[in-house]
Amino acid sequence: MSATTTDKYPNYSPGLEGVPAGISSISEIDSDRSSLQYRGYDVHDLAEQGSYEETAFLLIHGHLPTAAELADFNRLLGAEREVPEAVYTALAAMPKHTHPMDMIRTAYSILAPFDPDYTAPSTDHAANLRKAERIIAKGGTMVANGHRIRQGLAPLKPNPSHTTAQNLLYLMRGEEPDAKTLQVLDASLTLYAEHGFNASTFACRVTVSTLSDLYSGVVTGIGTLRGPLHGGANEEAIRMILEIGEPENAQAWIDDALATKKKIMGFGHREYKKGDSRAFYMSKVAKELGIEKGVTKYGQIADILEKTMAERKNIFPNVDFPASYAYYLLGLPIDLYTPIFVASRVAGYCAHAIEQLDHNRLIRPKQIYEGQENLAYVPVAER
Ligand SMILES: CC(C)(COP(=O)(O)OP(=O)(O)OC[C@H]1O[C@@H](n2cnc3c(N)ncnc32)[C@H](O)[C@@H]1OP(=O)(O)O)[C@@H](O)C(=O)NCCC(=O)NCCS
Known part of the structure; x- marks a missing residue:
């Protein structure tokens, strides 16, 4: 921050650096210890010993699943992996040079009205959880089949018994991935799943704080993640x-x-x-x-x-x-790195959107105005 800015506006922090902008119990970043916990669990333990699915469940439901809960969650994700044909039609209509981040952002937009809970009020907690599960289940399918579509290949049908990482790799390549590839991708998905009030998650919270819906929050998040200072x-x-x-x-x-x-x-x-x-x-x-x-x-x-x-x-x-x-x-196409990040981070976006909507207050900060004031209006013909 420049000295002039600090002197002029002592309460202003550019980029909101260091400014608390809300209360959350989803994840904690400890800068001094360089540690990150999701709902109290160290991400290293989750990445090394758990799975992305356990992490996604933990983030949206607030506790680690029991074996039975995890089996149900995996079944549910498997059953929800497919997406409507309209999503593929829309992706196929995009110009060939479209970045896959724009494809996945668009895919979630098209998907929204197909959600069986589309018309539920945005504050309906149970409906939001169901939407979150569908959003998490379908991300990898849309990234991978979007990649097929831009190569002129037909989308593949997801296998409902596949995990998130397996689904992504299988649809992208049309063959079963090896165990090491799966392990590395799964760990990265766990590490990418959530990170407090980063720019895209905060943008997602701002969107839903107007009582907008989860899909709009996710689309906002993806647009914000796209930049090279963040996910890119x-x-x-x-x-x-x-x-x-x-x-x-x-x-x-x-x-x-x-x-x-x-x-x-x-x-x-x-x-x-x-x-x-x-x-x-x-x-x-x-x-x-x-x-x-x-x-x-x-x-x-x-x-x-x-x-x-x-x-x-x-x-x-x-x-x-x-x-x-x-x-x-792992041989993943470079321009899919950030979309793969999206397929994971949607769990964090949904957890934050639900938390925001459960205790909503419109996010509407103040600006500092430095423009001109009280100018006399001159009609266009006289300017
Ligand atoms: C992530 C990032 C935006 C955080 O930025 P920030 O908190 O705003 O910190 P600043 O950009 O103000 O950086 C502070 C100082 O460190 C330097 N710096 C920060 N990141 C740097 C980097 N990746 N390479 C070189 N210098 C860097 C800045 O130039 C600045 O130096 P200065 O004080 O001499 O001007 C920034 O580190 C960055 O742009 N990194 C590269 C992009 C990236 O990897 N993003 C993913 C984040 S998960």
Whole structure:
């Protein structure tokens, strides 16, 4: 913040940095300990020992499922994976150059009126939970089949026994994924599922605070996640790593980038100043994957960038950095990285939208006006 802004407006924080904007019991970011908990559970434990489905249940229902609850939830997600043909027709009508983030944002818009609870009041908690389950179930289907459609391939029918990660990979590729690919993707979905009042989740809460519906909240969230300062960073990060190409180029690349004041995508975070808790686990997974695949160069490039950024800037990687090269090693198309993030984060959006609607107060902050005042109106012919 510039000194002038601070002096002039002592109560104003640009970007709302450090400003509490609501009360929530969904997740807690502890910047000092670099930790993240979803409803009291450490994300590392959920990513390492749990599954994305357990996490999604935890986020929207507020407690970890019992074995029976999880089996029911998996059955329900499986039964809800299919989407109406109209969604595919709309996606097929989009220009071929459409970014898949615009496709998934559009897909959720088309989907909304097909929801059996479409006309339920936005404050109907039980209906919102049912909508949330459908929103979570269908995200991966729409991302993966949207990818098929833009390649000129026909959409595939989801297999109701598939998990979220399996469904995404199977529809995208038309074949069953291997166990390691599933494990890495599932862990990343868990880590991406929720993150407090980040820009897109907050935007989602603002939308539903007008008593708008969950789908509108999700669509707002996706539009906000799209930018490179937020979800889009995972795509930018891998393009940077690929530009570096080999570990022996990495030091010169980062020296030059810092000298020319480039932003290093996948580094830094508004909330974590000592490192992003999710990045620690994702880095471990990404590096193990590289060893298993016999492609360790991205991990080596990452080490050089991370060391230099820490030493010279005291800035650490966020989850998008390791997720980017993990996804690359899994052979996922680069422009699907952020849409895959969406397929996971919709659980967080829905949990927040429901929490907001359960205790709603319209979100409507004040502005500071710096424009002109009291000007005399001059008719257009005299201007
Ligand atoms: C995420 C991000 C927007 C957080 O930003 P913020 O809290 O507003 O912090 P600022 O952008 O004000 O950064 C503070 C300082 O660190 C520097 N900085 C922050 N992130 C940086 C990065 N990725 N590369 C280089 N410098 C960075 C800024 O240039 C600034 O330096 P200055 O004070 O000398 O001007 C920012 O770190 C960023 O743009 N990162 C890259 C995009 C990214 O990975 N986003 C995904 C987030 S999960």
